[in-house]
Amino acid sequence: MNPLYWLDPWEPSPTVVIAVIVTAVLFVRGKRHARVSLARQISFWFGLGALYVALHTRLDYFFEHEFFMHRAQHLVLHHLGPFFIALAYPGAALRAGIPFMWRQRFVRPMLNARPVRAMLDVVMHPVVAVTLFVGLIYFWLLSPIHFIAMLDWRLYRVMNWSMVIDGLLFWWLVLDPRPAPPARLAPGKRVLVVIAAIPPQIVLGAFIFFTSHELYPVYSICGRAFTWLSPMRDQQIGGLLLWIPGSMMSVIGALIALRHWMRLSARGRLKRAQGTRKPTRAAHQHDVQHT
Incomplete structure (x- = not known):
């Protein structure tokens, strides 16, 4: 069988194609102007390709047509794909990929609009995010x-x-390598947020x-794709996919958030209760490169 057969969509969706192409084009354009390491590029393309x-x-x-396959799909949509995209810190590259005039005329006013800022403040609140x-x-x-969703x-x-968008928002919040501000959460809170999940x-x-x-x-x-797999065994495998790989992704996220916390602490980039240490020029450049 031709391997390209598997790339043929089961149910074509122009929305998916447009979203992926636009994101890819913006990243390709933007990485010419924003510093993006090879490791971050690989992480971004892996995450986007997985989605x-x-x-x-x-x-x-x-x-x-199989519950455990459905759980594998959502593991990718909610965890794996968004995780690797957020791990690439592509925000600066994606912004740089937007034409300057569009940024000035459309993107910046939209992001500064009060309803948009209020909505982001709500969904990015740590309790709401978890x-x-x-x-x-x-x-x-x-x-x-679930019954209705699989039929309609x-x-x-x-x-x-909804799983893709929420996954991107959550992992973007948790894996942000910057101090707060400009990040929304302090590094310690990022660790707690992902552990709470x-x-x-x-x-x-x-x-x-x-x-x-x-x-x-x-x-x-509706009929199962794998007739040799019993319904209960299918259900058990699906439960295990949520139980073990899903939880392990959160553990890995917590470890990465902890690593960012330790890095920022070592560079004196964390707010202190009594005064703050002035950041060095090298530390400032390091944080800019990771935005």
């Missing part, structure tokens, strides 16, 4: 909601896009794994 594969390839058929990150997983895995293609796409994922994954009856009959009703 495209999970949203717009032949694999989508399996995501719709609640949304975990709450969306719980919401879409409620049996009645419009709600199915809303579900997937771990226990609820473990609890839900364990609940799905140990439940003795079928929670998601929609896959049996």
Whole structure:
């Protein structure tokens, strides 16, 4: 079988294609003006490529017809893809990729608009960020909601896009390498935020794994992609994917946030209760390069 067969979308979506192409073009244009290391470029392209594969390839058929494949898809959409994009710190490159006139006329006024700033203040609040990150997983895995979402293609796409957008917001908040300000959260709070997201994922994954009856009959009703896999085994594998890899991604995120905290502390870039140490020129240039 031709490997390109798997890149053929199961259900074509112009929205996915446009979003991916625009993001890629902005990054390519912007990295000419903003310093982006090779490691950060690889991280960005891996994350963007992972999102495209999970949203717009032949694999989508399996995501719709096996619960554990669906959980693998959301692991990529909510954790893996956004994680690697945020790890690349692409904000400066993406901004630089926008034509200067557009930035002045459209982007800056939009970001400075009071409703937009108020909305970002709400969704980027640490309590709200954790609640949304975990709450969306719980919401879409409620049996009645999940049943409808897997049958209605419009709600199915809303579900997937909500996971992508929330994942980007959460990991962008947690993996920000800068001190606060300009970052929204102090480095210590970033570590606490991502740690707080771990226990609820473990609890839900364990609940799905140990439940003795079928929670998601929609896959049996619509037909399963792997007929050799029993519904309960499918459900158990899906629970494990949420329980172990999902939680491990959060642990890795906490370790990276802790590393940023230690780096900023060593460079004297953290606010202190009694006075602050003036940052060195080298430390300032290091932080600028990571914005």
